[in-house]
Amino acid sequence: MLPLLVTTQQTIPLVVISIYLAVVLYIGIFAFRRGKATGEDFFMASRSIGSIVFFLSLFATNMTAVAILGSSGFAYKRGIGVFGLMASSSGFVIPITLFVIGTRLWALGKRFGHMTQVSYFRDRWECSAIGTVIFLMTAAMLLPYLIVSIVGGGTILEALTGGLVNYHVAGAIVAIVVMGNVFFGGMRGAVMVNVFQTILFLCFGTIAFIAIGKNMPGHFGGTVETLLKTPGRAWPLQRLPTPGDPAMQKMMMGPMSYLEFFSYCFIPLSSIMFPHMSIMCLTAKKVTAFKKTVVLYPICIMAIWLPSVYLGAIANGQPRVNAAIASNAPDVEAFLKYHGGKDENGKPTAPILANLLKTTDTPESRALLADVSSKNIEPNEFGERLFGVVHPLGEAKSPKYQPLVAEVGRLSKQAPGDSVLLQMLRLFVPAWLGGLLAAGIISAVMGSDCHQILALSTMFTKDVFDFYGGRKRYGEKGTVFVGRLFIVVANSIAFAVAWFKPNIFELAISWAFSGFAALAPVMLAALFWKRSTKWGALVSVLFVTACILGTGYLEHQYRLPPGSKPAEVIINGTMLLHHPFLALSPGGGKLFVFGFMPVVFMVLGSALCMFIVSLITPPPSDATLRKYFSTDEDLAITPRLAPTMAA
Amino acid sequence: MKWTVFLLAAVLFVLHQDFWNFDKATPLAFDFMPIGLAYHAAYAFACSFLMFLLVKFAWPTHLEKYEALPPRPGASDGH
Numbered sequence: 001m002l003p004l005l006v007t008t009q010q011t012i013p014l015v016v017i018s019i020y021l022a023v024v025l026y027i028g029i030f031a032f033r034r035g036k037a038t039g040e041d042f043f044m045a046s047r048s049i050g051s052i053v054f055f056l057s058l059f060a061t062n063m064t065a066v067a068i069l070g071s072s073g074f075a076y077k078r079g080i081g082v083f084g085l086m087a088s089s090s091g092f093v094i095p096i097t098l099f100v101i102g103t104r105l106w107a108l109g110k111r112f113g114h115m116t117q118v119s120y121f122r123d124r125w126e127c128s129a130i131g132t133v134i135f136l137m138t139a140a141m142l143l144p145y146l147i148v149s150i151v152g153g154g155t156i157l158e159a160l161t162g163g164l165v166n167y168h169v170a171g172a173i174v175a176i177v178v179m180g181n182v183f184f185g186g187m188r189g190a191v192m193v194n195v196f197q198t199i200l201f202l203c204f205g206t207i208a209f210i211a212i213g214k215n216m217p218g219h220f221g222g223t224v225e226t227l228l229k230t231p232g233r234a235w236p237l238q239r240l241p242t243p244g245d246p247a248m249q250k251m252m253m254g255p256m257s258y259l260e261f262f263s264y265c266f267i268p269l270s271s272i273m274f275p276h277m278s279i280m281c282l283t284a285k286k287v288t289a290f291k292k293t294v295v296l297y298p299i300c301i302m303a304i305w306l307p308s309v310y311l312g313a314i315a316n317g318q319p320r321v322n323a324a325i326a327s328n329a330p331d332v333e334a335f336l337k338y339h340g341g342k343d344e345n346g347k348p349t350a351p352i353l354a355n356l357l358k359t360t361d362t363p364e365s366r367a368l369l370a371d372v373s374s375k376n377i378e379p380n381e382f383g384e385r386l387f388g389v390v391h392p393l394g395e396a397k398s399p400k401y402q403p404l405v406a407e408v409g410r411l412s413k414q415a416p417g418d419s420v421l422l423q424m425l426r427l428f429v430p431a432w433l434g435g436l437l438a439a440g441i442i443s444a445v446m447g448s449d450c451h452q453i454l455a456l457s458t459m460f461t462k463d464v465f466d467f468y469g470g471r472k473r474y475g476e477k478g479t480v481f482v483g484r485l486f487i488v489v490a491n492s493i494a495f496a497v498a499w500f501k502p503n504i505f506e507l508a509i510s511w512a513f514s515g516f517a518a519l520a521p522v523m524l525a526a527l528f529w530k531r532s533t534k535w536g537a538l539v540s541v542l543f544v545t546a547c548i549l550g551t552g553y554l555e556h557q558y559r560l561p562p563g564s565k566p567a568e569v570i571i572n573g574t575m576l577l578h579h580p581f582l583a584l585s586p587g588g589g590k591l592f593v594f595g596f597m598p599v600v601f602m603v604l605g606s607a608l609c610m611f612i613v614s615l616i617t618p619p620p621s622d623a624t625l626r627k628y629f630s631t632d633e634d635l636a637i638t639p640r641l642a643p644t645m646a647a
Numbered sequence: 648m649k650w651t652v653f654l655l656a657a658v659l660f661v662l663h664q665d666f667w668n669f670d671k672a673t674p675l676a677f678d679f680m681p682i683g684l685a686y687h688a689a690y691a692f693a694c695s696f697l698m699f700l701l702v703k704f705a706w707p708t709h710l711e712k713y714e715a716l717p718p719r720p721g722a723s724d725g726h
Contacts, residue, residue: 080684081669088687089663091694096656099701107710220679228672237672237681258666265663286714291702298694306688310680 013160016435017442020200021177024446027192031185039471039479042186043115043458044283051289053195058280058293059300060194062094062271063201064149064448068308068441069156073418075312076325081239081256082312085264087305091298093268097520099294101272102281104527106290108628109282117278117523118463124526124628125534126620128467130541135463137541138275138519141512142456146490149449150175150498156445159422160438162380168499174442175495178449182457183487187283190450197443202303208429208437209307215428216318220310223317236313253413253566254586259579263597270516273523276448276455308421315420319394319405320387324423326411327383336382340372353411356404357389364389380426453494457486510590511548518544518602525610530629536614540606547602551591554582559589648704652697659697663690 035041049057064070075082105120114120117138122131154171165173181189213220227233232247239256241248271277284290315321326332334343335350342348357365368385371377377385390408393401421441425434461483465471471479522540525532558569569589571582579595591598619625668683676685 080681083684084663084665084687084690088690088694091691092660092663092697095694095698096701099698103707103710107713110713110716224675224679224681234672238670238683239668240670242670256669258664258669261669262664265660287707287710288714291706294702295695295698298691298698302688302691306684306691310684313681313684 011164012431013435013438014164016439017157017160020439020443021173023196024177024193024443025180027196028181028183028185028189031189031192035186035188037480038476039115039461039483041188042480042483043279043454043461045187045191047110047283048285049191049283049289050285051292053191054284054289055293055296056198057191057194058277059297060198060444060447061276061280061451062448063198063304063444068304068444069418069421071305072308072312072315072421073416075236075309076315076420077413078254078256079236079238079252080309080313081261083305083309085256085261086267087301087309089265090268090271091301093265094271094301095294095297097269097272098281098290098297101523101527103287103290105278105281106284106287115279115282115462116459117273117275118459119467121526121537122467124620124624125532125537126624127534130534130538131463131467133538134541135459137515137545139456139459141515142275142452143494144512145452146449146456146494147497147502149178149445149452150494151501153442153445153449154498156422156441159419160442167501171495171498174446174449175491175498178446178453179487179491182450182454183484186483187454190454191283193443193450194447197440197447200443201440204436204440205304205307208425208433209311211430211433212311212424212428216424217320218317220314223314227314227317233317236316251409257595259595260592260597263600266517266597266599266603267513268517269520269603270513273516273519275459276451279455279458280451311424312420315424316409318424319390319408320427321420321423322408322412323387323390324380324383324427325415325420326408327379327386328419329411329415331414332382332411333379336372336377336379339374340369350411352407356400356407360389360393360400360404362389362392364392453487453491456490457483460486511552514551514597514599514602515544515548517599518547518606521603521607521610525614529614530625531614531619532610533614533617533619535617536610539613540609543609544602544606547598547605551598555584555589555591558584652700652704655700656697659693662693
């Protein structure tokens with residue numbers, strides 16, 4: 001019988017997460033008991049969500065694993081600028097889109113019974129096939145989310161339990177709990193989970209942030225001071241290197257240009273266009289529910305992102321964290337796998353690190369190299385022991401210290417940075433508290449996953465099944481049954497794909513953000529521009545699709561091979577204002593067009609397509625325009641509305 | 648007042664591009680937060696205040712009339 005070594009570090013998170021998952025499932029069943037067997041109730045919670053619950057739920061819908069783990073990982077590689085890049089721009093743009101688009105969408109949903117964006121577009125522009133094209137495009141952009149959520153949930157659960165629950169079992173648990181919650185509870189279940197999640201995460205996140213600051217060597221102030229005092233090491237605390245500081249210019253891997261920073265302001269336009277967000281807008285009981293959401297949104301987004309970004313950035317000043325992250329770099333994984341020897345292609349593994357460890361020649365480094373060559377060492381253990389080699393050299397002010405630190409720094413930037421927050425929790429926070437926050441992180445993944453899967457189900461049921469006659473044939477109960485069946489089928493497919501841990505979907509998500517942002521002009525035109533037409537919408541959607549495919553092709557075709565030294569790849573060198581026409585960024589291989597991110601041109605191009613094509617094609621009928629653009633007096637509940645409502 | 652708030656929104660959007668903070672980390676706010684991060688944390692509060700003004704002075708009150716509409720049991724997708 002094999003000895004099973006289970007540590008407190010593994011069991012406490014497992015116990016806490018198990019309790020959390022049981023609560024999520026129970027919430028689904030509780031919501032099921034309170035629900036009615038109608039589509040309006042299952043998909044929309046009968047449009048009865050009150051203002052506080054609406055705010056907490058809408059906020060949680062947008063608070064994904066990207067916001068928590070991704071932001072700290074991104075900040076670890078690019079510094080504190082990530083907050084302005086992604087969070088404060090969202091704090092400005094998202095509430096404005098909720099204010100302008102969300103409120104009007106709510107009103108039209110309430111008046112005409114729309115449940116999805118496509119059902120609104122179809123009615124507003126008198127079209128069916130074009131609505132189907134928009135459905136296909138939005139569904140294609142949302143589907144990768146389901147897969148990534150399961151991959152992310154499985155990976156995080158595996159990491160948090162120290163491998164006690166393997167990836168496949170962890171992924172299955174996440175998929176089953178999410179499916180169970182949404183299957184039974186529908187929108188009401190998803191909303192309740194989101195409220196639970198937001199409260200849980202805000203409470204435990206605050207406690208964990210304080211605990212990390214208190215337990216990390218040097219605390220926050222000391223860590224920042226160390227970074228500032230060491231030549232070139234202050235790069236995570238700013239966005240561009242200090243002029244005349246060559247050390248910093250060399251160390252900063254992904255400087256943030258003004259144009260990139262500006263471009264990112266367009267990305268949050270995607271938020272309201274994500275189907276799960278726009279559907280969420282339709283569930284409010286009153287339009288006044290938006291008031292609290294709009295005002296509190298910027299502060300709440302700051303409350304989540306600021307600690308995550310700050311911790312990610314200053315982790316660069318914690319050698320123990322750097323060593324832990326470096327131990328997950330592909331080079332080090334190969335080094336451990338091949339016991340410090342050559343890989344299957346005869347290439348030496350992590351040659352610089354191996355050489356530095358040899359020349360360091362301390363008892364710790366000799367023991368580490370001997371153990372690597374003779375037995376299997378887990379990355380976390382290797383990270384701790386690597387730190388054990390580096391730390392005494394620093395204490396002794398040895399000349400061997402800096403080259404080893406520099407190599408660990410280089411390897412840590414090769415590794416997936418998303419683990420930085422989890423590593424800080426593991427290293428600086430007691431296991432019980434780490435377990436509580438772990439439940440918070442898992443809940444963030446699952447809360448948004450619930451909404452995404454429900455949104456896909458709503459879209460399929462309403463935009464395809466109902467639209468093509470399913471509801472007429474099978475009635476209201478049949479619609480709900482199909483919605484539930486779709487949840488099971490979509491989740492099973494997503495789990496089957498997630499089984500193989502594909503990477504491509506993470507890329508697809510980054511393109512989806514640009515794609516949904518570029519659809520915002522289509523929604524704005526539908527809501528506020530009478531003259532807009534279905535043909536304008538179709539051309540915009542096709543333009544956006546072509547841009548996504550083009551971006552995907554260029555990023556895939558021209559990216560540097562894995563393990564290459566980071567460098568800018570110029571695809572087309574025609575210059576404008578010192579920027580090449582098409583280039584891939586040195587840090588992440590992202591496409592830039594004249595220094596801007598493609599999303600800028602996608603949003604502007606989509607708006608232009610909508611404008612020009614609408615002007616040269618016939619508008620919808622007068623009856624439809626009157627229906628959607630009646631005056632304020634008509635908007636009141638007059639007898640004229642009665643036939644529409646009865647329809 | 649509504650247009651003043653819109654103008655304020657435009658100003659706040661421009662203020663997001665704090666190019667003067669890009670290449671420096673100091674002074675530190677509260678002795679631990681780099682200036683570029685502290686600026687954007689303060690910016691979030693400014694955004695919240697702007698939203699408060701928008702809600703107060705530019706709220707689409709005409710949409711509140713829909714609140715009185717009764718729930719539509721079994722409502723379809725508007726067709």
